[in-house]
Amino acid sequence: MTNTARAMTRVAGVIGLALAASLALTACSTDDAGEGPDKLTLQTSWLPSVQFSGSYIADDAGYYEDEDLDVSILPGGPDVANDAVVAAGNADIGLTNADNVARANAEGADLVIVAAGFQKQPFAILSAPDDPLNKPKDLIGKRIGVPSADTALLDTFLELNDIDKSDVTVVPVGFDVAPLVSGEVDGLVAFYTEQPTAYTAATGEKGVTMLVGDYGLDVYAQVYVVRRETLDDPDARDRITRFLKAEKKGWGDVVDDVQHAVDLTVETYAKDGGLSAEQQLAQATLQLDLLTSPDTEKHGLFWISDDGIKRNIATITALGISGADASMFDTSILESLADTK
Amino acid sequence: MRSATLTESLALSETSRIIDDERRRVRLRARRTSLRRAAVLVVIVVALLVVWQLAADLALTRLGVAASPLSIVRSIVDDAGLYLNATAVTGWVAVRGWVIGNAVAILVAVLFVQIPALESLFLRLALVLFCLPLVAVNPILQLTFPADTARVVLTALSVFFTTLVGAILGLRSADGGPLTMVRAWGGSGVAGLRFVRLPSSIPAVMTGLQVGAAAAVLGAIFGEFIGATRGIGVLLINGLMGLQLDRIWSIAVIATIMAAVPYALFGYLRDRLAPWGASISTAAPAAGRRASRGATRVLRPLAWAAGSVVIVLAAWWAYLAAFDVSSFVGKSPTDVLAYLTSVDDAGENRAAIAGALGTTLLHGGIGYIAGLTVGVTAAVLFVQFPVVERIVTPVAVAFRTVPIIVIIPVLILALGRGLGAVVAITAIVTFFPTLANTQSGLARVPIDGINLMRSYDASRWTTLWRLQLPYTLPAIFASARIAVPSALLAATLAEWLATGDGLGHYIVGSRAESDYAGLWAGAAVLTVVSLIAYSVVSLVERRVLSTYSPTHVS
Numbered sequence: 001m002t003n004t005a006r007a008m009t010r011v012a013g014v015i016g017l018a019l020a021a022s023l024a025l026t027a028c029s030t031d032d033a034g035e036g037p038d039k040l041t042l043q044t045s046w047l048p049s050v051q052f053s054g055s056y057i058a059d060d061a062g063y064y065e066d067e068d069l070d071v072s073i074l075p076g077g078p079d080v081a082n083d084a085v086v087a088a089g090n091a092d093i094g095l096t097n098a099d100n101v102a103r104a105n106a107e108g109a110d111l112v113i114v115a116a117g118f119q120k121q122p123f124a125i126l127s128a129p130d131d132p133l134n135k136p137k138d139l140i141g142k143r144i145g146v147p148s149a150d151t152a153l154l155d156t157f158l159e160l161n162d163i164d165k166s167d168v169t170v171v172p173v174g175f176d177v178a179p180l181v182s183g184e185v186d187g188l189v190a191f192y193t194e195q196p197t198a199y200t201a202a203t204g205e206k207g208v209t210m211l212v213g214d215y216g217l218d219v220y221a222q223v224y225v226v227r228r229e230t231l232d233d234p235d236a237r238d239r240i241t242r243f244l245k246a247e248k249k250g251w252g253d254v255v256d257d258v259q260h261a262v263d264l265t266v267e268t269y270a271k272d273g274g275l276s277a278e279q280q281l282a283q284a285t286l287q288l289d290l291l292t293s294p295d296t297e298k299h300g301l302f303w304i305s306d307d308g309i310k311r312n313i314a315t316i317t318a319l320g321i322s323g324a325d326a327s328m329f330d331t332s333i334l335e336s337l338a339d340t341k
Numbered sequence: 342m343r344s345a346t347l348t349e350s351l352a353l354s355e356t357s358r359i360i361d362d363e364r365r366r367v368r369l370r371a372r373r374t375s376l377r378r379a380a381v382l383v384v385i386v387v388a389l390l391v392v393w394q395l396a397a398d399l400a401l402t403r404l405g406v407a408a409s410p411l412s413i414v415r416s417i418v419d420d421a422g423l424y425l426n427a428t429a430v431t432g433w434v435a436v437r438g439w440v441i442g443n444a445v446a447i448l449v450a451v452l453f454v455q456i457p458a459l460e461s462l463f464l465r466l467a468l469v470l471f472c473l474p475l476v477a478v479n480p481i482l483q484l485t486f487p488a489d490t491a492r493v494v495l496t497a498l499s500v501f502f503t504t505l506v507g508a509i510l511g512l513r514s515a516d517g518g519p520l521t522m523v524r525a526w527g528g529s530g531v532a533g534l535r536f537v538r539l540p541s542s543i544p545a546v547m548t549g550l551q552v553g554a555a556a557a558v559l560g561a562i563f564g565e566f567i568g569a570t571r572g573i574g575v576l577l578i579n580g581l582m583g584l585q586l587d588r589i590w591s592i593a594v595i596a597t598i599m600a601a602v603p604y605a606l607f608g609y610l611r612d613r614l615a616p617w618g619a620s621i622s623t624a625a626p627a628a629g630r631r632a633s634r635g636a637t638r639v640l641r642p643l644a645w646a647a648g649s650v651v652i653v654l655a656a657w658w659a660y661l662a663a664f665d666v667s668s669f670v671g672k673s674p675t676d677v678l679a680y681l682t683s684v685d686d687a688g689e690n691r692a693a694i695a696g697a698l699g700t701t702l703l704h705g706g707i708g709y710i711a712g713l714t715v716g717v718t719a720a721v722l723f724v725q726f727p728v729v730e731r732i733v734t735p736v737a738v739a740f741r742t743v744p745i746i747v748i749i750p751v752l753i754l755a756l757g758r759g760l761g762a763v764v765a766i767t768a769i770v771t772f773f774p775t776l777a778n779t780q781s782g783l784a785r786v787p788i789d790g791i792n793l794m795r796s797y798d799a800s801r802w803t804t805l806w807r808l809q810l811p812y813t814l815p816a817i818f819a820s821a822r823i824a825v826p827s828a829l830l831a832a833t834l835a836e837w838l839a840t841g842d843g844l845g846h847y848i849v850g851s852r853a854e855s856d857y858a859g860l861w862a863g864a865a866v867l868t869v870v871s872l873i874a875y876s877v878v879s880l881v882e883r884r885v886l887s888t889y890s891p892t893h894v895s
Contacts, residue, residue, distance in 0.1 A: 044568075047568070047569070047570070047575055047578055047579060048570050049579075074488070074568060075568040075569055075570050076568045077565065077566045077567055077568040077569065077578065078566045078578060079476070079479045079480050079483070079563075079566040079567050079849075079852075080480065080483060080566075080567050080568045081480050081483075081484070081670075081852050081853075081855070083855055084480070084484055084667075084669065084670050084852075084855065084857070085483075085484065087667065087669045087670070088484050088666075088667035088669060088670050089667065090484060100853075100855070103854050103855045103856075104669075104855040106855070107669070107854075107855045107856060107857065108668075108669055109669050109855065146841065147841065151841075151850070152854070171758070172758065172839075172840050172841020172842055172846065173758060173839075173841060174581070174753065174758075174837075174838045174839055174841075175581070175582065176581045176582060176584055176750075177584050178584060178753070178754060179757075179758065181584065182757070184757055184758065194582060197583075198582060198583050198584050201583060201584065202584045269570075270570070272423065272426055272427060272430075272570060272571035272572075272575065273570070273571075273575050273576065273579050274420065274423050274427075274575075274576045274579055274580065274585075274588060275579055275583070276583055276585070279583055
């Protein structure tokens, strides 16, 4: 009995040691605390690409440094839950969509949107030019490819436009454009800047895109989101304010010089991603449609208007997410930055 | 007298000359045969490449299915720096995860074998880790550790179980004779370990390390799905997004080489270090215990099973507590139970999970059975018609080591997104290990047995049915057992990346909707089902082996 007990203790010790050793092997040292710029972590929503080029410019041109910030830009990916990364405190600020924020909040997170990178919902229905889907009614009788995470989006889109679900054949797809190229589907739920570009590259033809945002499903996208407690802490709030100031400047540069944003992305920040410069340029150009709006002309990039908030809440409610109201937006930081460009 | 001796010695030298001649001739013939074999292999490989090139040029590339060998080579040469860099990054994660996963597995195996109580309690925990769906584990690890650590942990997890099982079986393979000898001479448990168990476990451990190489590459690539700036996985995702066929296929080739090189290396080392053979496949199943009588026979395993369940649940809670996982993301067993039974939508949740589970079981089940059947049949055909073996083996070896994460996109391109693609994927992960195990099992049938059958003038098929197959049953079952979780894992990956249904979709969809209780519930249900299926196969295995192959049980 005691023998077994002793053996067990030894075993536990050995396992503990092994675990400690393996963790020590993999952990990287993070304890270079002390004076220096304030550290801040930004969780982006996908692998490095021109979609985040504003942040790359802010980093490269020293805009973060000017604000006394040391920003780590974390890559996202297909299996990253950005909202959760922020909610769990692993990043200070994250990029996601307004409806995702509402979902996270409905599940117990307390996230607040402080800026809107994309003024429009970038989701679109992409179709082939010889069989175009120009308006919602065109979807009737068609086969539409939908990625795993976006089923609810298409359902709501159909509902808002009075189309019976049974009139559309939903085909589950992944995140590539192949099913449309091969003719397996007639339309594809796509990201406005991504799949249309890939489609053109693959077929040599320009696909037809219908933004779901133009037909009732409009939310802010690529929003900057923080935990509410971050805003309640004056120091943390100040860091976020300085960050957004630098970030806004970076994105301003993107709007002014798309080619530079593409070069910096392809040659530096995403240089190991094997991205095609032409496809990135096409994406960056399309992206301008999302970055700018009448609101941003007047108040500067990232702007969140009262109308916009109303539109967002209406869409979010239509998506069947409960509990969303205007408190999930905080425009005070943007207002304080309204003069800067 | 004297002349007789002379004649004798003359005869002797004559004999030795003849023997020498014969030896030389045999050696020459052997060399010629192996040369001829190599030549045949080269011809076959070249022929396959030419067929591939023609098919790609004529149709496949235009259809967006496959890049041709030449364009793959061109892509690799043109972007050599890019690929090299990515290989180094992913390789470094794979190597660390592989080393840690294997080291811990071997350590745990030694502990299990030396202190059997530990095995009874903790082996199921290890099995649970093996059955956990990667789709669910990945985001949770990402939220628990820094990205690099998360990737290494994921890789270590994907390597751990197969090596653990291999090492346990290997350490046990010497039980009986030699170990009794050590005990009889007053040797301690440690002496038995050092002089008998460790040396005799070498082949099985080496096989584990070998199989682990492919698993490590899979883990390291999949680890990049939680966000990375560099690596093979990054190139793969970007290639898919941009529909760059050359990129996707080059990655598939490179990932295969990454897995195949260590695979070949450890195969070679095993044959050098332990030419006496014995691999995971032929060793007896771990469960062969002393049979006890009456009630204890039922009660004891039940008690151990209950203990294991407690340990698994405790480990679940301990993980959440030890790493201080945020309650938004980390859901405990009680949360999952509530999700399935007591929350408002519990009924809907159960129905949704049950429906998704049905789909996943269909995907996994069809592929699993098809993979097993075709795998065994192919191995039998190989033994019966060696020509077939020579043609198929190069392809089989390549496929054996392709990490599924790169097979999936390629198969989707080729087969579309229907049931066919998912079934093909699950069939492939089942097929190749089954083929390899069955082949090596068939190769190990004692020559005496075959000679006996021959002397009775038994037909080829009688020999197969009466001798070879019964001898190979343990190998077939070993692969059937381990293929259960692999088939379900592959099904969930394919459901996420291709078909968008089943539990793979449910788990990813829950994550996308921040419904973490749903994610944990989906993962828990899949794990439990995977465990049950594994146990059912083990049960059938024990039944069948105790009837047909008594020597292999206990």
